Amino acid sequence: xxxxxxxxxxxxxTTKIKFSGEGTKLDKTGVQWIINPWDELALTRAxxxxxxxxxxxxxxxxxxxxxxxxxxxxxxALAIGADSGYRVDADPADSYQVAFQISEIxxxxxxxxxxxxxxxxxxxxxxxxxxxxxxxxxxSLSAVSGIHPVNGHLEYTRDIDGGRETVTLDLPAVLIVQxxxxxxxxxxxMRGIMMARQKxxxxxxxxxxxxxxxxxxxxxxxxxxxxxxxDPDNVRELVNLLQNEAKVL
Amino acid sequence: xxxxxxxxxxxxxxxKSTFELASYATRLAEKIxxxxxxLSIGHVEEEELKKLGRYGIGKVISVEDDRFKTLDxxxxxxxxxxVAENLTASVVVLAHNNSxxxxxxxxxxxxxxxxxxxxxxLPESFEPFIVIKKTFTGKALAKVVIHTAKKILxxxxxxxxxxxxxxxxxxxxxxxxxxxxxxxVVKEVFKQTGKVILTDADIVVSGGRGMKSPENxxxxxxxxxxxxxxxxxxxxxxxxxxxxHEEHTGQTGKVIxxxxxxxxxxxxxxxxVAGISSSKFIVAVNxxxxxxxxxxxxxxxxxxxxxxLPALIEAIKEAKSx
Numbered sequence: 392x393x394x395x396x397x398x399x400x401x402x403x404x405t406t407k408i409k410f411s412g413e414g415t416k417l418d419k420t421g422v423q424w425i426i427n428p429w430d431e432l433a434l435t436r437a438x439x440x441x442x443x444x445x446x447x448x449x450x451x452x453x454x455x456x457x458x459x460x461x462x463x464x465x466x467x468a469l470a471i472g473a474d475s476g477y478r479v480d481a482d483p484a485d486s487y488q489v490a491f492q493i494s495e496i497x498x499x500x501x502x503x504x505x506x507x508x509x510x511x512x513x514x515x516x517x518x519x520x521x522x523x524x525x526x527x528x529x530x531s532l533s534a535v536s537g538i539h540p541v542n543g544h545l546e547y548t549r550d551i552d553g554g555r556e557t558v559t560l561d562l563p564a565v566l567i568v569q570x571x572x573x574x575x576x577x578x579x580x581m582r583g584i585m586m587a588r589q590k591x592x593x594x595x596x597x598x599x600x601x602x603x604x605x606x607x608x609x610x611x612x613x614x615x616x617x618x619x620x621x622d623p624d625n626v627r628e629l630v631n632l633l634q635n636e637a638k639v640l
Numbered sequence: 641x642x643x644x645x646x647x648x649x650x651x652x653x654x655x656k657s658t659f660e661l662a663s664y665a666t667r668l669a670e671k672i673x674x675x676x677x678x679l680s681i682g683h684v685e686e687e688e689l690k691k692l693g694r695y696g697i698g699k700v701i702s703v704e705d706d707r708f709k710t711l712d713x714x715x716x717x718x719x720x721x722x723v724a725e726n727l728t729a730s731v732v733v734l735a736h737n738n739s740x741x742x743x744x745x746x747x748x749x750x751x752x753x754x755x756x757x758x759x760x761x762l763p764e765s766f767e768p769f770i771v772i773k774k775t776f777t778g779k780a781l782a783k784v785v786i787h788t789a790k791k792i793l794x795x796x797x798x799x800x801x802x803x804x805x806x807x808x809x810x811x812x813x814x815x816x817x818x819x820x821x822x823x824x825v826v827k828e829v830f831k832q833t834g835k836v837i838l839t840d841a842d843i844v845v846s847g848g849r850g851m852k853s854p855e856n857x858x859x860x861x862x863x864x865x866x867x868x869x870x871x872x873x874x875x876x877x878x879x880x881x882x883x884x885h886e887e888h889t890g891q892t893g894k895v896i897x898x899x900x901x902x903x904x905x906x907x908x909x910x911x912x913v914a915g916i917s918s919s920k921f922i923v924a925v926n927x928x929x930x931x932x933x934x935x936x937x938x939x940x941x942x943x944x945x946x947x948x949l950p951a952l953i954e955a956i957k958e959a960k961s962x
Contacts, residue, residue, distance in 0.1 A: 404891050404911045408779045428892045486755065487748065509741070512891060514775050514782070517736075517757050521713065521745035530823050531713045533742030536885070546827065550886070551711075552650065552738060552839065554831035560824055567742070570893055571885045603754030606782045609775065612917070618924070618934045623943030629923065630955045632939060637921045639843075639900045640867075640956070 392562075394441075394451045395502040396434045397493055397519065398468055399427030399511040400461040410609045417513075417609070426464050428576070429508025433566075435573035436538055437506060438472040445540035450474045454496060456481055456489045462592070469587035470579035476592040485602035486514075490522035495598045497527055503562045504545075509534065509569040514606070524565035532560055536571030643669040644729040645697070646720055647678045648739055653688060655840060656802065657735055659695050663803040664795050665733050666696030668762060674730060677701060679723050681708050681716060686811060693809035695802065700811045711739055712824040717746040719816045724751060729790070736794035737839065744794045753790035760799040777891045777914035797839060798897040798918070838887065841870035843900045844919075846889060848874040848912075850905020850926060850945050854882035859949035860904060866953065866962055872896070874906045890915035904945035908933025925949075 402408070403423040411418040426434070434453065441448035453468040454477040455461050465476040479492040497505060507520030524531035536555065537548030547566065549556045579587070621629045633640040645665035647658050662678065669676035677699045678692050689700050701723055708715065720743065724732050732747060734740035736758045748755035759771045760781075768785050771793065775782045838844065845864040847857060857871075864871045871887060878888035889896055891911040897918035904925050906912060913936050916922065924937035925945045934940045941948055956962075 402776075404914075405909075406776075407910075408776045410780070486745065490745075490749070512777055515758060515773070515777060516755075517741045518745035518748070518755055521742055522749050522755075524713070525717065525746035525749035528714075531742070531746070532824065533713065534738045550738060551829075553835075553837040554829065556826045556830070557828040558824055558826050570888060575879070603748065603752075603788050604756060604784050604786050606775075606784050607770070608783045609780050611780055612778070615936055615938070618937045618940040620934075621939060621941050623941050623948055626941070626948060626951045626955045627959075629939055629941065629952065630959045633900070633921070633923070634959060637900070637938070639921055640959070 392446060392448050392503045393500065394437045394448060395497060395500070395505045396430065396437050396451065396453050396468070396473065397505065397507045397523070398430045398434070398453050398455045398464055399508065399513070400424050400455055400457050400464040401427045401511055401513045404428065404512055408611070414608045414610055424460070424464060426467060427508050427511045429510065429569055431576040432570070432573045433506035433508055433568045434468055434471060434473060435575070435577050436568070438577065439573065440538065440540065443540065446543060446545060452477065452500065452502070454479070454493060456483050456492045458482060465592055466587050467579060469590045469592070470583040471577045472583065475590060477595060478592065479595045479597050481597035485604045486516040486518035486522055488600050488602040490519045490526055491600040492597055493519070493523050494526040496595060497523065505529070505563070505565045507565065507567050509567050520565055520567035527565070529563050529565050530560050531565040531567060532558060533567040535566045535568045538566070538572065641674050642727040642729045643672065643674050643676045644720070644724050644727060644732045645676065645678050646732065646734045646740070646743070647680050647692060648735065649680060649682055649684045649688070652682070652684050654691060657737070657797060657840065659691070659802045660800050661733065661735050661795055662692050662695040662697050664762070664800040666805060667803065668731065668733065671762065672730070672766065675699065677727055677729070679703070679720060681719060689811050690809045693807050694804055696805040696807055698807045698809060700809055701814045702811055703814050703816060705815070707822055708819070710822055710824055710826050711742070712822045713742045713746055715819050715822050716743055717750055718818045718820060720747055721750045722816050722818045723814065731791045731793065733793045733795060736796045740794045744792050748792045751790050751792070752788060753792045754786035754788040755792040756784045756786060757794045758796045759793050760796050774918070777895060778917045779914060796897065836864070836868060836870040838870040838872055838889070838894055839896060841898050843867045843869035844872050844896060844898045845869045845902045845904070846872035846874070846906060847877060847904045847945070848906030849876045850907070851877070852946070856946060857883070859946070859953060863902070863949060863953050863956070866956060866960070874912050903933050903937070904949060906933055907931045908936065
């Protein structure tokens, strides 16, 4: 089985977001870049599957769409345990353009299982994985919180509103994964970091694609009025405020 | 031309969020102006379908075939696209929930229609077509222009109020020709019973590490019960296994927008706040007066959550005469 894990390169989740160019683009000054959290969990699960030997995994590849500044993200993934990396040399424009670029490589390489995080923590499009599946005409499962080897094949846990399902699906397929897929992301070990330098990282020229959408401006939400403090010995006052001021009880 | 709204059902029933989405689609169609049509997939009784007429939906297309009981993303996408094409729909709207997130992007590719997911309101303009959505998990808002002629939108949960506008409903049964085979096989289903679903809840009662241990969750559950609320937790709590991961609320867990959110013993790390900042009112109880949760809270108590909770439960019972 050949597995592809798609990686987004996103600002660290603790980043205080600022914009430049009169609110038209993210101010990247001082931003630490990380692997999109759900993509990192997807990679972790892929590595666990390979190590478990319960299903035959020949290769785990990772891919990101971005400039040279996205390469540390791929190197980190290789250090964690991916076998090979791809970078499509294009600035991500929107989910469609990114999905299109991934689809070109996915077609060439014929992956059996493609894993994408449920959304990216920057633009929250929640779209790339499912778009990729449609471009490739592959089946997809979304909100996947578990991948389980059972007698040499795979079963999946799909979260539904207020519950979950155990599902099977023919490969090749795209799985859009979320929290629960792996317990904790792996941290690269020194040996992994050394080995990552020897692993192949292929840079591909982008295929012809423009986005369907464009983010034209950003703003920060209006600050909240200050918090009204209530004496811990007077919770009745809180109930009163919730009932008569906020009118929510 | 039409605005097509996909109205999902849960065991044959709609939810409040369906009617919010219907209200949104109705208003969107009025503004364009265009007719609004709802599409229902799976078996839903006529009486239930007719409820959509209370929110301005005059025409409902119902695809009832038993083959479509299971959500198969490819098959559902083909059905929605076929109906959209028959109607020459200019905009398709879906809920920004599990199934909406699974279908809208596929639909976007199939229809060559630009997608904006998780929009929080009606478009700001139609020429060009500009909508607003949250980015950086609520830390910022973005204006997004859709360049394609056809558009797909998913509406963020709890971002549009139900608007009653009664119209007569025409229901039309429809048999799609392009659906293809269902390949998703569901072997087992587990459904939470007797609990309010976190992403649907108007009130959410949440606990953090300040609750000290999983044995201390009794009062949180009791408070949730008397308020008809859902329970939630912060990331460290789910990581420790004190609570199931489904309850983890925050940037990498569930992003929610209830009317009222209670945070007990939650310090308010930036990632947690990102998942709850769309709540209409936030109540925080924490021993640390400088905890960042108080920066986003509307009401705050500096005190021990374990002491405040029993008193609060009593006070609410008294006020509601339970």
